Amino acid sequence: MEDYIVELTVNGERISSPVKPEESLLKFLRRNGFTEVKCGCEKGECGTCTVIINKKTVKSCIMLALQARGKEIWTAKGLEKQELGRKLQESFVNTGAIQCGFCTPGIIVTAKNYLDQNPIPDKGEIKKAISGNLCRCTGYKKIVDAIYAVAVENQKSI
Ligand code: FES
Ligand code: FES
Structure with a gap:
């Protein structure tokens, strides 16, 4: 399937990257170098992949990268x-x-x-x-x- 371009802000830095529609935000972040976001259960149960999006905590393994378009994300490192x-x-x-x-x-x-x-x-x-x-x-x-x-x-x- 066709790639989409996702643009968002991570730790104050603008990121733009092609994604497959099914790619999770967790995979997207790790692929773009934010490996401090850890990959545990990938089922929304363990919390290792938690990030802050627009002042709310989100388990990034159960959110699509596409759903994060235009959002402001913070990881533990940031x-x-x-x-x-x-x-x-x-x-x-x-x-x-x-x-x-x-x-x-x-x-x-x-x-x-x-x-x-x-x-x-x-x-x-x-x-x-x-x-x-x-x-x-x-x-x-x-x-x-x-x-x-x-x-x-x-x-x-x-
Ligand atoms: S990896 Fe376990 S909640 Fe996301
Ligand atoms: S899982 Fe090892 S310090 Fe928490």
Whole structure:
């Protein structure tokens, strides 16, 4: 089938690339060098492929690249350009919340979008917010601690 041209913005950078109609946004992003968006289940269940699109989290494996035309997308790597994203990345390292790291980009993206809307959550709220992201290694405690540390910092600055 014929290729379509998709133009969108990823981490503030304009991308234009031909796509097959059936190509997922996940495959499109990885093919264009955004390999920090991880490919797990490809069924919308594990959350490793999560990105932010127009201020909402989306599992990119269950969205077509064509549906993302003209949208503004942020991945975990691009979040280093934003203060809150950078703080989360540092907090994950400082708290030891990363083991194999496969789930980390998706969880940081989810946490960033959540804290943008709810900057001072408690630990229970954080657990709920990341419930769509699976981690095989950590048992979640240090992940929740890392996000909570940023929430505590947010509270001090308000
Ligand atoms: S790869 Fe998308 S949710 Fe698992
Ligand atoms: S750190 Fe390995 S899956 Fe989460």
